[in-house]
Amino acid sequence: MSSPQDSRKPLTQAIIPRAPHVPVRARIVKRMTRRMAAKLPVRLVMPDGSWMGRYRDAPALRLHRPEAFYHRLGGAGLIGFGEAYQAGDFDSDDLPGLLSVLAAGWDELIPPAVQGIRSLYGSAMPSSHSNSADNAVRNISHHYDLSNELFSLFLDETMTYSSALFAGGSTQWSDVADAQRRKVDRLLDRCGVTDGSRVLEIGSGWGELSVRAARRGAHVDTITLSQQQLERVKKRAAELDLGDRINARLQDYRSLDLAERYDAIISVEMIEAVGEEYWSRYFGVLDQLLRPGGRIGLQSITMRHDLMVEARGAYTWIHKYIFPGGLIPSVHAIEQCLRASTGLRVVDRLAFGSDYAHTLRLWRERFLDNRNALERLGFDELFARTWEFYLAYSQAGFSGGHLDVNQFILEHRS
Template identity: 30%
Template structure:
């Protein structure tokens, strides 16, 4: 495979963005690019997306460079995303980008390309920079979704199959799980996001029964808001992070929030702490959007670590983005860009797969699920809007045009996937199985 660097890419930093700053030149490029162009045109037509510049109201997307089709021919959805990052195709707004991505996913657009393998690689230790998070977060600390006040919860107790090796012998074949769903949020405005993110943190703390005297572990530091909220309940809080670059920013944030005396932040090398690195025990453990970012073997190590850290009567609360039965091959392929540029190990598991993970690799059991997808969707819309409004600040903070387009793309893609019902946001409650079924 060879690469070229056309004039329109000359302003892109090739050291930072090597695959965006160049265009692949595969064998038989003309034929493959023409096929990719024809497939893309048909997908747009099937999706009702207008490419004609003379259309009333303007096109849904404008293709400015044929390099788009060379990229798609080489790496499918990843190439499609990299072409957007390069500015080779554009939309009028980020909401229009959500529409375009959603329509293409809705018709199952799956470019026929020899794309990079979809199996997730090991994740890389690190947190999203707080300088970036502040550009779109409602509370200035959290990059995750919230729960709005207008959602009405409904809980049903369901029987769930046990995947424990002892199931049917020394343990029951099934167990009960309290499954809660929330009605869609209504009358939401921009000022509600911060409160919603704090509420989501409070719900996780409720799952773990965190209160006065509770010894709480928050890992990774994406869950800084639960740590902050736990101090309001007079809990003792430890936060573990693997990102040495973020330690100073986190501690500075704690000082600004007046929580530096109540929260202990410690760096642990690697993705999952091993027994030699950290061996404390906790009454409660909170994890926010980490499991889906881990490779398969890292997930096993992670859930074993939670089991090891948790006291016999302790509880864990895990918030995760999961795939649903509506997830398609096109949807799975579309996250290649997120895996390539943001979260290397990203792979959305099914809820059933998380039950299997917990049952087979620990002495823990999932006893509650709270599905908050519609609220997470609204949070994504608000975060995308906040980021749109802070593009100048993003540039001033050192985030170049390619990164800004990447971040807009990841918001729009996740929003499209969630709008289509392919992914959901769930808060899981876990306890030890040896508690005799007590809740």
């Protein structure tokens, strides 16, 4: 197995392209940037400390290299905006707040004459990002096999990398582990997992759900495409003397034995990586593997259906640097796919997007607190800025209501 540092070689300065030379588009972006300061609650701070804007306490977009910033956005649009942060062309004293304001006011900033410039919104998804069986392994490994030590820097003791479910309005770091267990237990409870249940988990994470199911007396088959996650799950099961109840495998959902039957099937925030062209097959596999009377627990990030339709096929900064391939579904798309391709129906749904905003805020704060440890693990400054932007970008999506997260409980239609 390669060392953690070897697995991170692609994350170097070389992956950020030089700011292109696009003078006409750069002038348009410069006007848009000044328009932003005039119209939105944002302070535009120039390298000499002077600033523009209507609100002294608004989130700042602090330009260090204005010309590079204008040319990056002019050449690559929203991908260029993320790359400008990665490269250090700008900073912000409140990055999630800045991104929330820009997301809410983006359409207002673009002059009608340039609405048709596709690069302002993003380019088409490369075919190499399709989540075919071969590509899916590479896409998952790109993110989840960076190193378990990296994720331990900002995740809680349960190593759960999905939205927590808070209770009673308490959203401090000390609450996160309990909130993650509450999320897992709700899925297990709604799916009726108890002593003797046969459970399939699609997307193992680092093992918290399979451990909690096994402690109830269930027998769990858990599959993942991440080698590092697999090793962690197996190690944890052995340490807790649960190896006879947890069968962890490196396996694609498409290669599961369809003759098997499970009392419960649970998949937490994995469908986002499936890809729209494979949603029908994914749900079809779940449908076939679920025994009569059984239940499926699906947790998914979701977006409004109109936004999902707009995002379909687009290539974004998140695709390029964080999660290759995939698409966040809408609630409507999930329900439509279930009706068209399966005999399953939704019998229970819980939306808790504000909890994800809190979860991401706490992850980002802890990531920043432990930033000095990144160098010790072999990660460079570019990687740190990339993940700062990713966590802030995600937090802004949930706090602004552009994204949500839902737990769906499914069963066969009678």
